[in-house]
Amino acid sequence: MKTKFILIAFTLIVQSLFSQDISGSWYGNLEAQGQKILLVFNIEKVENNYKSNFDSPMQGAKGIPIEKTTFENNELTFDASKLGITYKGKLTTDKIEGNFSQNGMNLPLILTRNNETEELKRPQTPKPPFSYxxxxxxxxxxxxxxxxxxxxxxxxxxxxxxxxxxxxxxxxxxxxxxxxxxxxxxxxxxxxxxxxxxxxxxxxxxxxxxxxxxxxxxxxxxxxxxxxxxxxxxxxxxxxxxxxxxxxxxxxxxxxxxxxxxxxxxxxxxxxxxxxITDLITKQNYDIGKISGADENALKTNEEINKKLYLFVNNYKGNNLKSDAKTTILNDLKKLPESQIPKDKIEETAENQAKQISSPWFQYFIKxxxxxxxxxxxxxxxxxxxxxxxxxxxxxxxxxxxxxxxxxxxxxxxxxxxxxxxxxxxxxxxxxxxxxxxxxxxxxxxxxxxxxxxxxxxx
Known part of the structure; x- marks a missing residue:
């Protein structure tokens, strides 16, 4: 099960200020868990507003539509709350400096006009002409x-x-x-x-x-x-x-x-x-958390919460799994220390987790x-x-x-x-x-x- 590696979707609402045009492509490297993920935001001017999409070249994702974008007082805001994602950045002369947030995780993200990333080396990728x-x-x-x-x-x-x-x-x-x-x-x-x-x-x-x-x-x-x-x-x-x-x-x-x-x-x-699968992803979460440097107590707490949640999904007989799961998640998250999850991120995290586990794919998978x-x-x-x-x-x-x-x-x-x-x-x-x-x-x-x-x- 490939990990859902920050497969990011953004909404960029862009409005001009002082006649400055921010249309075109902006590049930024999101650094998470020791790796850099290149994101490319493509902004097109439409009358007095902008529409956008983004690429994640390392993941083979191109032209992913962005729902909504604002640009006011030199501040660019990406709002993709359905995916648990927000971004706010200030435009200076040649770059946008801001913070990217997803499901309680906050990371700095600087966007520039220049693509300074090196081409990925993938020597095994076949190139034509083929002998077959x-x-x-x-x-x-x-x-x-x-x-x-x-x-x-x-x-x-x-x-x-x-x-x-x-x-x-x-x-x-x-x-x-x-x-x-x-x-x-x-x-x-x-x-x-x-x-x-x-x-x-x-x-x-x-x-x-x-x-x-x-x-x-x-x-x-x-x-x-x-x-x-x-x-x-x-x-x-x-x-x-x-x-x-x-x-x-x-x-x-x-x-x-x-x-x-x-x-x-x-x-x-x-x-x-x-x-x-419940046993598989329980071990997956623990092993990846451990190799990433998570505290043992936090790992055990997370394991207990997840097991409880998986059992809840597997045995659920109600009519609104997302709503009821969110209530369960909220109760558990509120018990965690501030060091594990900021209080202002609890509601957002619970909403996104409830959405994920209540999807038909996850319900089938977990059982x-x-x-x-x-x-x-x-x-x-x-x-x-x-x-x-x-x-x-x-x-x-x-x-x-x-x-x-x-x-x-x-x-x-x-x-x-x-x-x-x-x-x-x-x-x-x-x-x-x-x-x-x-x-x-x-x-x-x-x-x-x-x-x-x-x-x-x-x-």
């Missing part, structure tokens, strides 16, 4: 009708009885390359497999790239129908040896689809969950136990993870996967913990998500070699 065929395709979800767009990468003169894998991204809407922090892991994997004789189909998630958004409130179960439709599409087009490769939440969706569709012949699970589907899987499975994965802990989740597959009577599976790799399968120092953007390696060659050799070994 890469064809864009589109088809509709068989059940829900939303259009899905993707790319089939396959060796030239490909025999359709050879393996082809449908690729399934992790949490959050991502493009077909699973782009994050300038890394394109699915493109790197697809390129490597194609060069070794294995085809892939990678897809844009709903509402991203060429894929339609589809229904409101989609859950992992809905995403599974997208992947099931992809399998059906490949089957109709003559592919006979179809597998699934899922990363993080994609590793949760893959077994769901395998139990839906007999045309799925094998699975590759990368950092996929193997224990109940999910991977054993439900893994314990029925009898086709070949390769499950891998990294020893420094702080989001889906390798030891516990690989053990859970092994236990479930053993329960299923599966005779052909392998679980591997790669030493020194993080959640993205990068060679890392600590596993802290703050390292993801700093590491030039997109995915360890050891992982690429294992996936390809295992798939090619299947009979």
């Amino acid at each position: 065929n890469a064809n864009n395709v589109s088809f509709k979800n068989d059940l829900q009708g939303n259009l899905l767009a993707g790319t089939i990468a396959e060796p030239k003169n490909f025999n359709k009885s050879k393996p082809i894998l449908v690729m399934i991204t992790g949490s959050g809407a991502q493009n077909r390359d699973e782009e994050l922090f300038g890394h394109k892991p699915f493109l790197v994997i697809a390129d490597d497999l194609a060069k070794k004789g294995i085809a892939t189909l990678r897809l844009d998630d709903r509402g991203i790239g060429g894929s339609e958004k589809g229904k409101e409130g989609a859950t992992s179960a809905d995403f599974a129908t997208d992947i099931n439709s992809a399998v059906n599409y490949l089957t109709k087009n003559g592919y006979k040896n179809i597998g699934l490769i899922g990363h993080s939440e994609g590793g949760m969706i893959a077994p769901m689809v395998a139990n839906m569709n007999k045309n799925v012949k094998f699975l590759v699970l990368i950092a996929g969950p193997g224990i109940p 999910y136990n991977p054993d439900i589907n893994l314990s029925k899987i009898k086709i070949p499975v390769l499950a891998i993870d990294g020893s420094l994965d702080l989001q889906v802990s390798a030891k516990e989740n690989l053990a859970g996967i092994k236990s479930s597959l053993t329960k299923a009577g599966n005779k052909h599976f392998e679980t591997i913990e790669f030493d020194g790799l993080n959640h993205l399968m990068q060679t890392a120092k600590t596993g802290n998500p703050s390292e993801y953007a700093q590491i030039e390696e997109t995915i360890s060659p050891k992982v690429l070699d294992k996936i390809s050799s295992w798939v090619l070994s299947l009979k």
Whole structure:
């Protein structure tokens, strides 16, 4: 489950003062948890006002609309209260100096006209011309009708009885390359497999790239129908040896689809969950907090609050989860010392947390136990993870996967913990998500070699 790394949406209301025009692009580096996240705000003048959008290049996000913007008395205000975000900055001669706030976290953010950031080095990202065929395709979800767009990468003169894998991204809407922090892991994997004789189909998630958004409130179960439709599409087009490769939440969706569709012949699970999600994210929160320097007492307190909240969501029988959850959250936050959360941020934090946990996706996710589907899987499975994965802990989740597959009577599976790799399968120092953007390696060659050799070994 990829951490929701300050995926920032802003509202910029801009009005001119003393005929000064602030339209154009403004650049700023947001520093959080030891990493710098470049934000680019694009402001366009419309009559006497402005409209804006913003980019987060490291996360592959471009043109995200900004709801509202004000610029008065040389003060620029971004108001994105629905996302828990505010920003206020003063314009001087050549820069805007201000503070960025999100869910109780306050960070300085200076915007300038100059983009002084260095281009991210991603040496593994493939560049054309390619030695294989890469064809864009589109088809509709068989059940829900939303259009899905993707790319089939396959060796030239490909025999359709050879393996082809449908690729399934992790949490959050991502493009077909699973782009994050300038890394394109699915493109790197697809390129490597194609060069070794294995085809892939990678897809844009709903509402991203060429894929339609589809229904409101989609859950992992809905995403599974997208992947099931992809399998059906490949089957109709003559592919006979179809597998699934899922990363993080994609590793949760893959077994769901395998139990839906007999045309799925094998699975590759990368950092996929193997224990109940409540246990997984409880450990995730603790491990990331600890590596980030949080106090042990604060970690334990946070763990107790989260467990209580997850239990509340799982057992809720009322009619307004968001409202009732907010009341519960408020009561717990008010008990925390000022050092953990400022009193003036309690209301805002409770509102945003209640909104998140009451979403259909989260409600489905938090109640999910991977054993439900893994314990029925009898086709070949390769499950891998990294020893420094702080989001889906390798030891516990690989053990859970092994236990479930053993329960299923599966005779052909392998679980591997790669030493020194993080959640993205990068060679890392600590596993802290703050390292993801700093590491030039997109995915360890050891992982690429294992996936390809295992798939090619299947009979």
